[in-house]
Amino acid sequence: MFNPTRDQVRSFFIESWRKQRAAEPLTAMESMAVDIIGLHPEYHAVLEDPEAIQREFSPxxxxINPFLHLSLHLAIEEQLSIDQPPGIRAATATLQLARGNRHDALHEVLECLGETMFNAQRNNTQPDGTAYLACIRRRGGS
Known part of the structure; x- marks a missing residue:
C-alpha cells in the first residue's frame, strides 16, 4: 500500500498544478487533482510557491491546510469512483440534491470524513464506514 510522506503529497499537488499551467500532459490522478484545485482558487498562490512544501498551516x-483539504477531496473522489464504502455514491448524490451543488455537498462529505478519521485516531481503531455513511446521510436529510 502506498503511504506518501507529507512532502510527497505536497509535491504531487504543486507539480500537478505546475503541469496544468504549463499545458503538459497529466496522469489520471493529476487530472483529478487539478480539477479539485480548479475549484479552490484561494489555494492557487500556495501551490505556485515552491516553499509551501515546508510551510506550516496551524489551525x-x-x-486551513490547503494540502490536507485537497487530499481529502481527492480521497472522496476515489471513494465515489469505486462506491467504497458501499453506498457513498448514493448518499453523496442525495446530499448534492439537498445542497444544490456538488462542491458544497463534497465539503459536507469532507467534514464527515474528517470526523471519521479523527474518531479512528482518537480511539486507535479502523475508520468506521457505517458511521461515515450515517453522517453523510444525516447531512442529506435521509
Missing amino acids: DDGQ
Missing part, C-alpha cells in the same frame, strides 16, 4: 492561527 491555532485560523489557517
